[in-house]
Amino acid sequence: MQAAPRLAELTTAELAALLAGGAPCVALVPVGSVEPHGPHLPLGTDTLIGEAAAERAGRRLWERGVAALLAPPVGYGVTDFAAGFAGAISIPAPALTAFLRAVAEAYLSAGLAHVCFINNHLEPEHDRAVRAAVSDLPPGRGSVACPLARRWARTLSAEFRSGACHAGRYETSLVLAAAPALVRRDIALALPDLEVSLSAGIKAGVKRFSDLGMDAAYTGAPREASEDEGRALLDLLAAMIVAEVEEGLSRAAGPDSAT
Numbered sequence: 170m171q172a173a174p175r176l177a178e179l180t181t182a183e184l185a186a187l188l189a190g191g192a193p194c195v196a197l198v199p200v201g202s203v204e205p206h207g208p209h210l211p212l213g214t215d216t217l218i219g220e221a222a223a224e225r226a227g228r229r230l231w232e233r234g235v236a237a238l239l240a241p242p243v244g245y246g247v248t249d250f251a252a253g254f255a256g257a258i259s260i261p262a263p264a265l266t267a268f269l270r271a272v273a274e275a276y277l278s279a280g281l282a283h284v285c286f287i288n289n290h291l292e293p294e295h296d297r298a299v300r301a302a303v304s305d306l307p308p309g310r311g312s313v314a315c316p317l318a319r320r321w322a323r324t325l326s327a328e329f330r331s332g333a334c335h336a337g338r339y340e341t342s343l344v345l346a347a348a349p350a351l352v353r354r355d356i357a358l359a360l361p362d363l364e365v366s367l368s369a370g371i372k373a374g375v376k377r378f379s380d381l382g383m384d385a386a387y388t389g390a391p392r393e394a395s396e397d398e399g400r401a402l403l404d405l406l407a408a409m410i411v412a413e414v415e416e417g418l419s420r421a422a423g424p425d426s427a428t
């Protein structure tokens with residue numbers, strides 16, 4: 170299987186050759202956050218999950234005739250829920266939307282066919298800000314691959330679906346698969362389970378981890394995480410990205426060309 174190239178590692182001549190190559194070129198842009206993820210996961214968890222999923226999706230897209238490029242990630246987001254914990258580096262939603270829109274427009278005017286923002290930071294205002302960045306692009310030119318969308322959420326693990334989706338078994342498994350050296354395993358194994366549904370809290374109007382009793386910035390069951398489960402979850406996240414990209418490309422090509 171061919172690995173997707175990292176765009177920032179290409180030369181201008183190599184990129185020009187890909188753009189002239191006949192296959193549609195697509196930028197996969199992970200969008201994450203600098204956000205506390207319990208005492209056992211790194212602040213860049215959401216970004217590195219997106220990068221690992223993009224790598225897998227990129228391979229599959231090349232197999233399917235799409236020239237996918239792993240674009241440099243955007244590692245900052247709207248991170249208000251974690252306010253009060255060290256490392257919650259939040260930027261205003263309008264700034265994120267404007268920046269991402271500019272990035273997307275730049276790729277499109279450079280000749281790429283489609284830009285997919287891969288978002289694994291699941292704070293609602295952040296998700297809205299990312300989606301707003303592609304909403305005004307021409308049809309099929311931009312997409313957001315995010316597990317918050319119901320069609321993708323239901324493909325994921327039981328803990329994720331319960332809404333306990335922050336630094337618990339779900340994300341800890343993903344980081345074990347994506348960047349195992351960055352998981353503080355001894356700490357993860359010693360953490361007590363916490364049955365707090367973030368999604369239920371959000372529906373009830375809560376705006377801070379601390380107001381939900383998430384006193385260590387995690388929920389769920391980190392001690393149950395495994396690398397195998399993480400690999401399976403990365404495959405599901407990759408399938409989500411491939412579907413969003415292929416649907417976008419066929420929308421951009423117009424209704425007559427949909428297969």
Ligand SMILES: [Zn+2]
Nearest residue numbers: 214215290340
């Ligand atoms: Zn996260």
